[in-house]
Amino acid sequence: xxxxxxxxxxxxxxxxxxxxxxxxxxxxxxxxxxxxxxxxxxxxxxxxxxxxxxxxxxxxxxxxxxxxxxxxxxxxxxxxxxxxxxxxxxxxxxxxxxxxxxxxxxxxxxxxxxxxxxxxxxxxxxxxxxxxxxxxxxxxxxxxxxxxxxxxxxxxxxxxxxxxxxxxxxxxxxxxxxxxxxxxxxxxxxxxxxxxxxxxxxxxxxxxxxxxxxxxxxxxxxxxxxxxxxxxxxxxxxxxxxxxxxxxxxxxxxxxxxxxxxxxxxxxxxxxxxxxxxxxxxxxxxxxxxxxxxxxxxxxxxxxxxxxxxxxxxxxxxxxxxxxxxxxxxxxxxxxxxxxxxxxxxxxxxxxxxxxxxxxxxxxx
Numbered sequence: 001x002x003x004x005x006x007x008x009x010x011x012x013x014x015x016x017x018x019x020x021x022x023x024x025x026x027x028x029x030x031x032x033x034x035x036x037x038x039x040x041x042x043x044x045x046x047x048x049x050x051x052x053x054x055x056x057x058x059x060x061x062x063x064x065x066x067x068x069x070x071x072x073x074x075x076x077x078x079x080x081x082x083x084x085x086x087x088x089x090x091x092x093x094x095x096x097x098x099x100x101x102x103x104x105x106x107x108x109x110x111x112x113x114x115x116x117x118x119x120x121x122x123x124x125x126x127x128x129x130x131x132x133x134x135x136x137x138x139x140x141x142x143x144x145x146x147x148x149x150x151x152x153x154x155x156x157x158x159x160x161x162x163x164x165x166x167x168x169x170x171x172x173x174x175x176x177x178x179x180x181x182x183x184x185x186x187x188x189x190x191x192x193x194x195x196x197x198x199x200x201x202x203x204x205x206x207x208x209x210x211x212x213x214x215x216x217x218x219x220x221x222x223x224x225x226x227x228x229x230x231x232x233x234x235x236x237x238x239x240x241x242x243x244x245x246x247x248x249x250x251x252x253x254x255x256x257x258x259x260x261x262x263x264x265x266x267x268x269x270x271x272x273x274x275x276x277x278x279x280x281x282x283x284x285x286x287x288x289x290x291x292x293x294x295x296x297x298x299x300x301x302x303x304x305x306x307x308x309x310x311x312x313x314x315x316x317x318x319x320x321x322x323x324x325x326x327x328x329x330x331x332x333x334x335x336x337x338x339x340x341x342x343x344x345x346x347x348x349x350x351x352x353x354x355x356x357x358x359x360x361x362x363x364x365x
Contacts, residue, residue, distance in 0.1 A: 028071075028087075036074065040067035047088045057102055064095035081206055092139075108342075116337030118332045128298035134151050134329040138337050140300040141315035145344075147286050148294065148311060151219035152226055157221075158275055160230025168238040169260055187228040195224040196289025215304030218294035218311070222283040229282060237268040270300065270359035275309030277352035281345045286315035 044063030046053055056227025067093040077086035108308045126137035163180065199221035241264050251261040265272075295308030296318050312320075320334035 008254055028078055028116045030067040036070050050067040059097050067091055111339050114335035118336035141310045141312045142308040145311040148215050152222040155223040156230055160227045161234050163231045164234035167235050184228045184231050192286050195221045196292045199293050213295040213308050215309035216296055218290045219249055221289035221293045226279050226283045229279040234272050237271035240265045270356045274352045274356040277348055281348040285313055290314050312337050
């Protein structure tokens with residue numbers, strides 16, 4: 001037998017590529033799948049409009065049901081049961097994704113369409129002092145939000161980070177670390193109004209005034225909500241740092257505190273900074289605790305230790321619930337404040353992503 005007889009025929013056992021392609025599993029073409037999708041959407045519109053008025057959610061549900069039934073039957077006939085089940089599950093996952101997207105898009109569109117009406121220079125440079133009816137702005141609420149959030153961050157971030165360092169680096173599963181972990185888990189799920197009541201009770205015992213309201217009281221209430229988030233996020237980021245880095249540092253004779261500050265924290269700083277930014281975005285929109293701790297005033301107050309202080313969420317709530325004449329002006333201010341608050345939270349989320357990307361440990365050379 002010659003060497004050429006041992007070579008494999010590139011055309012396959014049948015001797016040609018045509019015979020190989022003839023045994024390939026038939027599939028639904030993209031044009032057919034697109035046609036089924038368009039037909040399902042048309043049927044969804046027709047059914048919803050025939051039974052009631054237009055409703056986006058109902059159209060998505062009906063169209064999804066029609067699409068999944070038709071695509072399953074067509075795929076079962078052409079491709080077989082395995083591919084049919086795969087396409088059915090894909091349709092279900094896509095449907096639930098669209099259902100989750102509907103309220104998010106609806107909220108964003110509603111806030112933008114209602115809130116843009118008062119977005120002007122006066123809205124950002126004036127307060128509600130002496131304003132009756134139309135006019136006024138959110139300058140005092142913006143300043144109050146900035147001051148209270150800044151104090152909250154100064155209280156919560158150091159406490160949260162050092163508590164997480166103790167849990168990961170020093171706790172070693174002792175009673176104190178187990179108790180701290182338990183209380184952090186409990187505090188993560190407490191209602192925000194409970195944090196507000198705690199702050200009110202604390203300052204009532206310190207000042208003797210049960211009705212004491214100030215920016216610092218609101219900051220303490222928000223700190224109760226923010227500290228568990230910072231602790232939990234920082235703890236997870238520190239646990240992701242490889243132990244090999246710690247051991248290499250210890251092998252060089254570096255003490256533990258210096259290893260933590262020079263090796264562990266710089267490695268985890270991207271995740272820690274991202275978590276802290278998201279924690280700030282989480283508490284900046286709280287309303288319930290600030291209603292009873294910081295209160296509401298129509299003018300500017302830059303002293304967090306004396307007098308009531310207004311924040312954006314409380315301003316929006318107050319304008320909507322205490323509508324005067326004309327009521328349209330109050331509703332417009334409420335929607336515009338809500339839009340500004342959403343934009344601020346969005347900026348903080350984008351900032352968190354940028355921090356994560358910028359401070360992430362560099363790999364490779």
